Amino acid sequence: MILFIIFLIKMKIKTNYNEFICPCGGGQSCIIDRRKNKDWVHEDDVFKNNKLPLRKHCFQKYYNSQKTALQKFFNS
Numbered sequence: 270m271i272l273f274i275i276f277l278i279k280m281k282i283k284t285n286y287n288e289f290i291c292p293c294g295g296g297q298s299c300i301i302d303r304r305k306n307k308d309w310v311h312e313d314d315v316f317k318n319n320k321l322p323l324r325k326h327c328f329q330k331y332y333n334s335q336k337t338a339l340q341k342f343f344n345s
């Protein structure tokens with residue numbers, strides 16, 4: 270019985286993790302949803318190429334280094 274309860278708790282943690290919802294509410298342009306669906310995320314590409322950290326969700330503010338990288342991309 271105790272093992273079963275532990276199993277249930279583990280399942281719940283796993284489920285919650287998988288269902289992390291972005292503060293933006295999700296959708297087609299949501300970076301979390303797009304990553305989940307293995308869609309191409311433009312800013313991720315730019316940040317990876319520049320060895321910068323990726324944003325965890327849509328409402329996370331860009332670091333200055335990230336802003337610069339994006340601006341450079343759009344200006345080139």
Ligand SMILES: [Zn+2]
Nearest residue numbers: 291293299327
């Ligand atoms: Zn989002």
